[in-house]
Amino acid sequence: MAGFLARRLGAAAIAxxxxxxxxxxxxxxxxxxxxxxxLGQSGGDRAAEEALRAFFGLDRPLWSQFADxxxxxxxxxxxRSWYQGRPVGVxxxxxxLVTLELAVATLVLATLIGVPLGVVAGITQGSRLDRAIQSFxxxxxxxxxxxxxxxxxxxxxxxxxxxxxxAWSGPQEDLADNISILVxxxxxxxxxxxxAYSQFVRGLMIEExxxxxxxxxxxxxxxxxxxxxxxxxxxxxIPLVTFMGLILVQILGGVVVIESLFSLPGLxxxxxxxxxxxxxxxxxxxxxxxVIIATTINLVVDLLYxxxxxRLKP
Amino acid sequence: xxxxxxxxxxALQLALGSLALPGIxxxxxxxxxxxxxxPTPENARRGGRITVGSLVEPxxxxxxxxxxxxxxRVSPLMYQGLFFEDxxxxxxxxxxxxATAAPDGKSWTFRLRRGVKFHTGQPMTSADVKYSYDxxxxxxxxxxxxxxxxxxxxIDAPDDFTVVxxxxxxxxxxxxxxxNKYGAVVPRGFLDDANSxxxxxxxxxxxxxxxxxxxxxxxxxxxxxxxxYWQPGLPYLDEITFVTMPxxxxxxxxxxxxxxxxxxxxxxxxxxxLANAQGVEVRRWPSLNQKTVDLDCKYNNLGDVxxxxxxxxxxxxxxxxxxxxxxxxxxxxxxxxxMQDAWGVPLDQLANQRVDLDRAKALLAAAxxxxxxxxxxxxIIGYDWMDAAAVTIAEQLRRINIRVNIxxxxxxxxxxxxxxxxxxxxxxxWGTTPDxxxxxxxxxxxxxxxxxxRNWNHARASAxxxxxxxxxxxxxxxxxxxxxxxxxxxxxxxxxMFSSDVLTANRTRLKNxxxxxxxxxxxxxxxxxxx
Numbered sequence: 001m002a003g004f005l006a007r008r009l010g011a012a013a014i015a016x017x018x019x020x021x022x023x024x025x026x027x028x029x030x031x032x033x034x035x036x037x038x039l040g041q042s043g044g045d046r047a048a049e050e051a052l053r054a055f056f057g058l059d060r061p062l063w064s065q066f067a068d069x070x071x072x073x074x075x076x077x078x079x080r081s082w083y084q085g086r087p088v089g090v091x092x093x094x095x096x097l098v099t100l101e102l103a104v105a106t107l108v109l110a111t112l113i114g115v116p117l118g119v120v121a122g123i124t125q126g127s128r129l130d131r132a133i134q135s136f137x138x139x140x141x142x143x144x145x146x147x148x149x150x151x152x153x154x155x156x157x158x159x160x161x162x163x164x165x166x167a168w169s170g171p172q173e174d175l176a177d178n179i180s181i182l183v184x185x186x187x188x189x190x191x192x193x194x195x196a197y198s199q200f201v202r203g204l205m206i207e208e209x210x211x212x213x214x215x216x217x218x219x220x221x222x223x224x225x226x227x228x229x230x231x232x233x234x235x236x237x238i239p240l241v242t243f244m245g246l247i248l249v250q251i252l253g254g255v256v257v258i259e260s261l262f263s264l265p266g267l268x269x270x271x272x273x274x275x276x277x278x279x280x281x282x283x284x285x286x287x288x289x290x291v292i293i294a295t296t297i298n299l300v301v302d303l304l305y306x307x308x309x310x311r312l313k314p
Numbered sequence: 315x316x317x318x319x320x321x322x323x324x325a326l327q328l329a330l331g332s333l334a335l336p337g338i339x340x341x342x343x344x345x346x347x348x349x350x351x352x353p354t355p356e357n358a359r360r361g362g363r364i365t366v367g368s369l370v371e372p373x374x375x376x377x378x379x380x381x382x383x384x385x386x387r388v389s390p391l392m393y394q395g396l397f398f399e400d401x402x403x404x405x406x407x408x409x410x411x412x413a414t415a416a417p418d419g420k421s422w423t424f425r426l427r428r429g430v431k432f433h434t435g436q437p438m439t440s441a442d443v444k445y446s447y448d449x450x451x452x453x454x455x456x457x458x459x460x461x462x463x464x465x466x467x468x469i470d471a472p473d474d475f476t477v478v479x480x481x482x483x484x485x486x487x488x489x490x491x492x493x494n495k496y497g498a499v500v501p502r503g504f505l506d507d508a509n510s511x512x513x514x515x516x517x518x519x520x521x522x523x524x525x526x527x528x529x530x531x532x533x534x535x536x537x538x539x540x541x542x543y544w545q546p547g548l549p550y551l552d553e554i555t556f557v558t559m560p561x562x563x564x565x566x567x568x569x570x571x572x573x574x575x576x577x578x579x580x581x582x583x584x585x586x587x588l589a590n591a592q593g594v595e596v597r598r599w600p601s602l603n604q605k606t607v608d609l610d611c612k613y614n615n616l617g618d619v620x621x622x623x624x625x626x627x628x629x630x631x632x633x634x635x636x637x638x639x640x641x642x643x644x645x646x647x648x649x650x651x652x653m654q655d656a657w658g659v660p661l662d663q664l665a666n667q668r669v670d671l672d673r674a675k676a677l678l679a680a681a682x683x684x685x686x687x688x689x690x691x692x693x694i695i696g697y698d699w700m701d702a703a704a705v706t707i708a709e710q711l712r713r714i715n716i717r718v719n720i721x722x723x724x725x726x727x728x729x730x731x732x733x734x735x736x737x738x739x740x741x742x743x744w745g746t747t748p749d750x751x752x753x754x755x756x757x758x759x760x761x762x763x764x765x766x767x768r769n770w771n772h773a774r775a776s777a778x779x780x781x782x783x784x785x786x787x788x789x790x791x792x793x794x795x796x797x798x799x800x801x802x803x804x805x806x807x808x809x810x811m812f813s814s815d816v817l818t819a820n821r822t823r824l825k826n827x828x829x830x831x832x833x834x835x836x837x838x839x840x841x842x843x844x845x
Contacts, residue, residue: 032730035456037373040381041732041744042756042765043458043496049733052379052456055508083374084531085512095532153567163571166367166557166564168533263560265532273532277373278726 008302012295016288020073023287024066027280033058034082034278056082069284078285083277088285091270096289099259099266101171102189103251105182109190110247114197115240121198122205123228133198140195145254149188149261156184168265185262189254193247200243201236208232238308245301249294346545347406350398351839352828362843363553364824366835367565367574371558375518375529376511377498378450381458383745386495387834388556391537392433393498393520396424396443397489401602401831403656403748405489409438409499409521419484419786424492426475431542432501433518433525440471445502447479447492455505459496461756461765465783484784486791487751494834495747523549523839533558550842563587566819569594575821575843578833581698582642582817593823598642599816602652602831603745605638605699607691607707607809612769613738614689620681622806626666627674628714629707635812637706638699643814648799649753650746651813652831657750659796664803674714686715692740693720694728699814700741735767742808745832750795751783758807770807 035052044052053059057068072079078088121133157163164184169177208214209232217227256268267286274282348354372385377393397405397413407413410424430438449455451463465485470478479488500519504510518526523545524537535556539549557574559565562584568574570591579585585596607629615621631645644651647661661667678686691707693700708718723731731737746753756765760776775798782794802808818829827841 030727032724032726032728036729036733037726038379038381038456039458039733041729041742042767043381043461044456045453045461045765047453048456048458048460051454055456080512083512084515085509086515091531150561150563154563157567157571161571163564163567163573165573166559166568167365167555168530261560263533263558263564265530269532273373276724276726279373 008299012292012299015295016291017070019291020070020284020288021066023284024069024280025062027275027278027283028062030275030278032278034280037277069281073288078288079281081274081282082279088281091282092267092286092289095265095267095270095286096293097170098168098264099252099255099268101178102182102185102255102258102264102266103248105186106189106193106251107244107248109186110193110197111244113190114194115201117194117198118201119205119228119233121202122209123224125202125206130202133202137195137199140191141199143191145188145192146257146261148191149185149258152184152188153262164262166263168263181262181264185258185264188261189251189258192254193251196247197243201240204236204239205232208235238305241304241308242301245297249297252290252293349400350406350408350545351836352830353826354840355826355842358550358826358840358842359845360547360550360842361552362550362845363555364551364575364841364843365555365557365573366838367559367568367577368556369559369562369565369578369580371532371535371556374512374515375526376514377496377520378455378457378459378505379511381496383833386832388535388537389498390494390522390834390836391524391554391838392518392522392526393494393500394522395494395498396426396492398836399490399493399495399747399749399832401600401652401748403653405493405749408493409443410489410492413489415484415486415786419486419784420481422479422481422488424477424479426477427544428475430521430544432521433540434501435542436501438499438501438521439474440477441474442502443477443499444469444471446497446499446505449505450497457496459491462491462496462752464763483780484786485751486786487749487783490747490749490752493747494836524554527553545839549839551838554838566591569819569821572821575824576827577819578829579817579819581639582815583640585817585819586640588819593821594819595822596817596819597829599818599829600644600652600831601745601813601816601833602650602748603743603816603833604646604650604813605635605643605703605811606742606744607811608737608740608742608768609807609809610735610737610739610768611771611807612735615681615683615687616739618681619805620677621683623666623804624674624677624681624714625711625716626806626809627668627670627677628710628716629809629811630669630710631667631809631811633710634703634706635814638701638703639812639814642817643812645812646810648802648810649750650810650831653746653748653750653753656748657792657795659799659803664800666803666806671713678714678716683715686717688717688719689739690721691718692728692738693722694741694743695722695724697741697743700743703741703811732767735765735769737767747832750791750798751779754795754798755779755783758802768807770805772801772805772807775801775805 034056035049038052057065080087081091117133121130124130164181165177171178214227217231255266256272259266259268271283271286370384373382374380377389394409396408396410398408400406409427409430411427412425414423426440432438447469450457451460451466453460465481465483466479467482468480498520504519515529523540523543525540527536527538529535537554539552562579565577566587569577588594588596609616609622611617635641635643635645647664647667649658691704693704704720711718757767758775759779760766760771778794778798782791785791785794816829816833820827823844825842828837830836
C-alpha cells in the first residue's frame with residue numbers, strides 16, 4: 001500500500017511539473033502580453049513598454065522566470081496577481097470553493113436523477129418507459145450547456161418573473177441568495193450529466209442482468225428487489241465509482257462555460273480572465289492547482305476500488 | 315415604456331467660448347459650472363442605492379496604468395482630472411477653475427479649485443497636481459497617457475492653487491488632454507510605492523463624488539457616496555453596485571426582474587427584447603465611438619493608394635452598418651458622429667464616400683491588379699458586430715474581384731499586432747475624447763511624434779496635425795482639421811464607417827441619467843432614484 005502510494009504521488013509530482021512547464025511556455029508563446037493590455041491599442045511608447053516589461057520581470061530569460069516561479073511554489077507561494085496584487089493562492093482557493101460548490105451540487109443532483117433512471121431503464125429494457133428515459137438521455141446529451149442555461153434564464157424570467165441575483169454571494173454570506181444563484185447553473189449542468197449517468201447505468205444493468213448468477217438467483221426464487229438492488233446494483237457500483245470520478249473531473253472542466261454564462265466567480269472564469277489579460281501568475285497558479293486536484297481525484301478513485309472490492313486492493 | 319431620445323446639446327457655441335482660450339481673459343468660472351457632468355435636475359431626491367449591470371469588468375482600477383475601457387468607464391466616479399470632457403468638444407473646468415495660455419502658446423496656467431479634499435481626507439493643492447501629472451508624463455512609469463503629454467517639458471507650482479505647464483511647442487488641446495481618460499489628481503507621494511497600482515483595487519484616493527467600497531473581481535464593484543465631495547449636494551445616490559453580467563440577454567432579464575436599474579448595451583439591437591418591458595425605458599445617445607476598417611500601408615497591396623481607394627469605393631457603409639448593428643447608428647466620413655457638427659466635413663465634400671464599382675475596378679487595373687487579389691480581413695473575437703460586417707464587406711469586395719479571407723484574432727493578439735504596426739487589413743472599434751488632436755494625432759502623425767499605427771507616413775497630413783495642435787484660434791483650427799480630413803478621405807489609411815449609438819436601458823425609478831458619448835459613467839454623478 002505504501003509503495004503504491006509513493007509511486008502514485010511521484011507520478012503526480014512529475015505530472016504537475018511537466019504540465020506547469022507546458023503552461024508556462026504556452027502562455028509565453030501566445031502573442032501579446034500584459035504590457036499591451038495595460039497600454040491598450042494606442043497608449044504609451046517604447047519606453048513605457050520597456051519599463052512595464054522590466055516591472056513584471058518579462059525582460060529576463062525564460063529559464064530564470066520559470067526557476068523563480070517554481071522555487072516560490074516549492075516554498076508554498078503561488079505569487080501575486082499582476083492586476084489584483086492579491087496572493088494567487090488565496091484567489092485560486094476562493095474561486096475553487098465556488099466551483100466546488102457548483103460541481104458537488106451538480107454531481108449530487110445528477111446522481112439522484114441519473115442513477116435511478118438508468119436502473120429503471122435497465123430493468124425495463126425495451127418498454128415504453130425505457131424509451132422515454134432514452135429520449136431524455138438523447139436530449140440531455142445533445143443540448144449544449146450554454147443553450148440550456150440561456151433558455152432556463154429567459155424561461156424563468158418569462159414564466160415566473162424571476163431571475164437570479166447576478167452578484168455572487170457565498171453560502172456563508174447569504175444562503176438564500178447563494179442557492180438562487182446556483183439553481184439554474186446546477187440544473188443546466190446536471191441535465192447533461194444525469195443523461196450520461198443514466199445511459200451508462202442502463203448499459204451496466206442490462207449487462208449484469210444477463211449474467212449467469214442472476215439466472216441462478218432467479219431459479220433460487222430470489223425476489224426481483226433482492227436480485228436488482230442487492231446483487232446486480234452492488235456489482236454495478238465499481239464501474240459507477242470510476243464513472244463518478246470521471247464525471248467530477250468533467251464537471252470541473254466544463255464549468256468554464258457555465259461560470260461565464262451565469263457570472264459565477266469560479267475557477268474557470270478566473271483562468272479565462274487570466275488568459276485574456278495575460279496575468280501569468282494567475283494562469284500558472286490556477287492550472288497548477290487544477291492538476292493537483294485532478295490527480296487527487298484519480299488517486300481517491302483508485303483507493304475507493306480497494307474499499308468496494310477487496311480483490312482490487314493495491 | 316420605451317422612449318427614444320436623441321439629446322441635443324445646445325451648449326456647443328456657448329461652450330466654445332466659455333473656456334479661457336489664449337487671448338480670452340481668465341476670470342469666469344469662480345462658481346461651479348451647472349452643466350458639469352450633465353444637467354442639474356430639479357427636485358432631485360438624495361439617497362438610495364442602484365445596481366448597474368455591465369458586460370465588461372475592469373481588470374484593475376489604477377487610472378494611471380490601465381488602458382482598458384472598462385476601467386475608464388468607472389474611474390470618473392472616483393478620480394478627477396483638471397477638466398471634464400464635455401461632449402460638445404469643450405473642456406469644462408473640474409479641479410481647475412480657469413485656464414490661460416501664454417501669448418506664445420508655450421505655457422498654460424491653471425487656477426485650482428479650493429476646498430477640494432481627497433478620499434484620504436487631505437486637502438488638494440498644486441503640489442498634488444504637479445506630482446500626479448509629473449508621474450503620468452514620465453514614460454518610465456508606464457502610463458498609456460504619457461504620449462499625449464509629450465509636449466510638456468515641466469510643471470511648476472508657484473503657489474498652492476496655481477500650476478503652470480511649460481511646453482516645448484504650443485498645444486491648444488492641453489486642457490482636453492488633462493481630462494479623465496488617463497491619470498487623475500492623487501495625493502503626492504501615493505504613487506511612490508511600487509504596489510500603489512494594486513492598492514487602488516482596495517482604496518480610492520481621488521477627489522471624485524464616490525469612493526471605492528469594495529471590488530470583487532469577476533463579480534461586483536461597489537461605490538459609496540463621498541461625504542466630503544466638493545460639489546454641494548452631489549452626488550445624490552448613496553451607493554452604486556456594478557454587477558458583471560454574462561451577456562445582454564441576462565441584462566434584459568435583470569432589468570425586467572428589477573435586479574438591475576441601468577445597463578448599457580454593446581450591440582444596440584439587443585435592446586429590442588425590452589421594447590415592451592414594463593417600467594423600463596430604452597434610450598439612444600450619440601457616441602464618440604467609431605467602427606472602422608484600418609489599412610496597414612505595408613500590408614499586402616495596401617501600400618498603393620489606388621488599391622486603398624478602390625476598397626473604399628467598393629464598401630457601402632450603410633449596408634455594413636445595417637447588417638452589423640441593425641442600423642442603430644450614423645454613417646460617418648472621417649470623424650466620429652458626436653464630433654461631426656463641431657469639427658466634421660460634410661460627407662458630400664469628402665472623396666471616396668460613395669460606391670463606384672467602375673472607378674474601383676479601373677483603379678485596381680491601373681495599380682496592376684485587373685483580376686483582383688486575395689487578402690485577409692481581421693476580426694476580433696468578442697466584437698460581435700465585426701462578424702456580420704466582415705461577411706458583408708467580403709461580399710462587397712468580391713464585386714471588384716478582391717477575394718477576402720476572414721481571420722479571427724483574440725483581442726490580446728490583435729493589440730500586440732496593432733501596437734507593433736502589423737495590423738494588416740483589420741476591423742477596429744475605438745473611441746475618443748472629443749478633440750480632433752486627441753482623435754487623430756497619435757494614430758496618424760508620422761513617427762516619432764505620432765505612433766502612425768497604419769504605416770501611412772504622410773508628410774502633409776503630419777504637418778497639418780502639428781499645426782492643428784498648435785493653433786489656438788477655433789476657426790483656424792477647424793479649417794486645419796477640415797483640410798486634414800480631406801486628405802484622410804482621399805488617401806484611405808482608414809475607412810471610418812459608422813458610429814454606433816450608445817443604448818442604455820434603465821428602470822424608470824432612476825432619474826436624470828445622461829449617457830456620455832464615450833460610454834463612461836459621468837451621468838451617475840447627477841442621477842437620482844425615486845423613494
